[in-house]
Amino acid sequence: MCGRFSFSPLTRIIEERFDVEVDESNYKPSYNCAPSQNLAVISNVVPGKLSFFRWGLIPFWAKDPSIGNRLINARAETVIQKPSFKNSFKRKRCLVLSDGFYEWKKEEEKEKIPYRVFLKNETLFSMAGIWDTWKDAEGKPIHSFAIITTSPNELMKNIHQRMPVILNKNDEKNWLENNNTDELSKLLKPYPSNEMTAYQISTLVNSPINDSAEIIKPVNAM
Secondary structure (H helix, E strand, C coil): CCEEEEEEECCCHHHHHCCCCCCCCCCCCEEEEEECCEEEEEEEECCCEEEEEECCCCCCCCCHHHHHHHHHHHEECCCCCCCCCCCHHCCEEEEEEEEEEEEEEECCCCCEEEEEEEEECCEEEEEEEEEEEEEEECCCCCEEEEEEECCCCHHHCCCCEEEEEEEEEHEEEHHCEEEEEHHCCCCCCCCCHHHHEEEEEEHHHHHHCCCHHHHHHHHHHC
């Protein structure tokens, strides 16, 4: 799964990389993005603007928004079949923006050890996301999303059995605009491991309350 990530670049870097307008009054850099938070995405309906959706997808037909707590990820292998995800996959896709994600490695007789995983060139990247809009009893809309995960590449196999779908920069526009589900499904694959790297970080990341640059420091540098 993908249960935590970071996104902390300057506004101008976001605008240059993704060619979007960023409202600085809404954007807050975060080193510890967590479920239930409103986080930066680019949706297929407003591709020229940075939007902020809640992490944890709430299907439009849900009776209770708490279902989103269980739907932070969607498996690439079944996203087109699952009732909670299939409509969004066909019509409501987004880019979930990141500069690194966290995963916990389970070692025998030890606590789970957190790692930061990112691209070797340290550039921003996008994870394949789907979204939906749910309305409460008063008709107030909540826009929410889930991150699609896939099988691990060679790097991630040593840490965890799943990883987020990281889109190639050249495929981002296709992800937002193409409605051919067969072609979209081909994008849901592990990112090349030779273009990624990882290192161990401290357990500060375990609590979403902690949100500072200290989180991304390698353990041997603290």
